Amino acid sequence: MNILFNKPFIYLLILAVIAVTTPKIVEARGAVAVATTVVTGVAIAVGAVITGGAAVAGFLIAGGAATGFTAGTIAATVIGGLVGLVAGSAIASVIDPHVVGCWLDHHVSKQYADKDCEEEGGIPVVTPSTSGFTINLSANQTCASTGNPVNLNIQYSDINQVTKASINRDGKVIASNLTPPPTTYTDLNLPLQSKYVYQVLAELTDGSGAASNVLELGICSPAIDFKASSPVELPDPIILSWATENADSLMASGDWSGPKQAGTYPYKTEQIYKPRGNYTFTLTATGPGGTASETRNVRVIQVPRCSFTANPTTIILPQFSTLSWSCQYADTCSIDQGIGSVNNISGTKDVRPTKTTTYTLTCDGLDGSRSYQATVNVGFTPKLREVIPR
Structure with a gap:
């Protein structure tokens, strides 16, 4: 190690740092210059140590040390130092001072000091305005998702001071040099990621600039x-309806199972026939924003289902009408107007009311009772009286 890290090698390293970074410092400004100096110096040092060490090892293996420790040390220092400096300089030559400085400005100092960063492909930055100019950035939604647009709202404290504006998402420009400056912007075709960070940058008429607040939208959860019909009366089916957002897949569980179709409106529906009882239906949606579940409880009940008619519905005395009924799920049945208990499955009954009358069939079942009505209208025969003219 003493062969490599000695005073001659260190002197050469310092001279190389100065020689390589000077043009970059002249080219850049402010924080960019500082950033370039630090990064370039580190690059040269790392390159010099790695490649210089390799050169020293090669020199000694080739027999350089055999000519004497002092001579070998000097030769190894010169060879290792020169090789290391050439490698370090090559590494430093590809460093873009604008990109380095812009990155530090945005992620470390949070200042916007070099508007050339946008042209260099980095994060667009502007010289902060001292006039109190402000930009307020908001969105019509609280989250974002792929396949759906993000609608941004932009408010300037004085739009007449703005010459142009740029919009960046996640540190990258998605719209630049917008003239006139927009008050709304729609971002389409979002990439799949966990969050989206927006900011609006504006150039003002006095040459300064302004940046909006940073707006962060998380990805929407599924x-x-x-919807489920409940209670359901036998023999009707259970009707399940659903629609999803931000979901790639949908699974059913509980008293149904298997994959279901995910998607937005209109509703998808499914009919399920179940006997009397209580049932639970669950849907679980999975998407980029996580998972979500919804459960619906459905009760299937057994109550009487009857048909009840009068035929004919209108009579003229002494005619009669026949009441007819047919029932399911009825345990007991009765008809009012003095008729009383009747067969709980089906039957007929002749009636001859003296005036228009409504008959009510009432049946009881396991989960309640139901009533049905039929009306018999009573007409009359006109009476004729002979009138003898005078």
Whole structure:
């Protein structure tokens, strides 16, 4: 190690740092110059140590040390130093001072000091305005998702002071040199990621610039709109309806199972026939923003289902009408107007009311009772009286 890290080698290293960084410092400004000096110096040192060490090792292996330790040390220092400096300079030559400085400005100092960064492909920055100019950035939604646009709202304290504006998402320009400056912007085709960070940058008429607040939108979690009919009366089916957002897949569990179709409106529907009882239906949606579940409880009940009619519905005395009924799920049945208990499955009954009358069939079942009505209208025969003219 003493062969490599000695005073001659260190002197050469310092001279190389000065020689390589001087043109970059002249080219850059402010924080960019500082950043370039630090990064370039580190690059030269690392390159010099690695390649210089390799050169020293090669020299000694080739027999340089055999000519004497002092001579070998000097020769190894010169060879290792020159090789290391050439490698370090090559590494430093590819460093872009604008990109380095812009990155530090944005991520470390949070200042916007070099508007050339946008032209260099880095994060667009502007010289802060001292006039109190402000930009407020907001969105119509609280989260974002792929396949759906993000609608941004931009408010300037004085739009007449703005010559042009740029919009960046996640540190990259997505719209630049917008003239006139926009008050709204729609960002389409979002990439799949966990969050989206927006900022608006403006150049003002006095040559300064302004930056909006940083707006961060997390990715939207899946959402499920799930509906189920309840209670359901036998023999009707259970009707399940659903629609999803921000979901790639949808699974059913509980008293149904398997994959279901994910997607936005209109509703997807499914009919399921179940016997009397209580049932639970669950949907679980999975998407880039996580998972979400919705559960619906459905009760299937057994109550009487009857048809009840009068035929004919209108009579003229002494005619009669026949009441007819047919029932399912009825345990007991009765008809009012003095008729009383009747067969709980089906039957007929002749009636001859003296005036228009409504009959009510009431049946009881396991989960409640139901009533049905039929009306018999009673007409009359006109009476004729002979009138003898005078």
